[in-house]
Amino acid sequence: MEVQGLQMTEAKTAPGLFKRNPPIAGEAEAIERAKAGDAEAFSKLYALHKRRVYTLCLRMLGNVSEAEDMTQEAFLHLFRKIGSFRGESAFSTWLHRLTVNLVLMHLRKKGLQLVSLEETINPSEEDSPKRDFGSRDTQLAGSVDRVALERAVASLPPGYRMVFVLHDVEGFEHNEIAGMLECSTGNSKSQLHKARLKLRELLRRSESTAQAEVKEAAL
């Protein structure tokens, strides 16, 4: 696949991103060998990063088959471009940016216009988070497990999910997200806020369902 328009320059990265994506043992050596065309080193890099790249694709696309296709594209593209990796950011950060750009291009090709999030991938009224003025529901119990959160993220409307995954999971800044999605930083902030509100709603709902099931089982 001819990939056009991908910006593979390394963004100036805050030291925090190295903390979030620390180098993996053996990775630096594999990168250098891969740059020289060593096939075994490619295999090692794939083994080290396949799960995170695939998980990222799956979260962004919500579809196993498409996520596998994009994982394949991301690694093929990586192997083409690895010579331009200069180590100015963590390798995984660079690889994830490459992956995100490929996924977004794929979505645009499918007809999902990401230019204006508000107008295109904003969810319907039905999907929008409810405003929370004066309700007296209890707060989240503070024990939301990973599975429940993963499930709730998967059920977010695509526009919300995209920004939530990029910001809260992957650690991209709003200005970076705005650049990738071709929207304003204000738009990115607003989508993220709505995503978190929607997640809260979904998690509270799943908590109360679980509590009702426990009560029912106890009867």
Next chain:
Amino acid sequence: MTLKNSSPIPLSCAEFQEQLPDLFAAGSGAIHDPQLTEHLKTCENCSALVRDLQYIADQAKQLLQPTHEPSDSVWKKIQEGLAADSSLVPEPSKN
């Protein structure tokens, strides 16, 4: 005439919640605006909302660890792609 009462003008829940996207984006974890802190002190609903949204943002970090694995066919296809297209030999390092 000087104003003796310097208490901030109370915010409604709607006004408070409108500020939340920027407040969270600032990311310092502490709220310094007296109007906002005053509202948080007195509104149980909004303080629960802020705690929950912060909790969700914190919990999201654990999702960075991957849970899913691609099938073996993905690597096979990558190998086929590498073999089929000689242009896929990586560009030599310019370092």
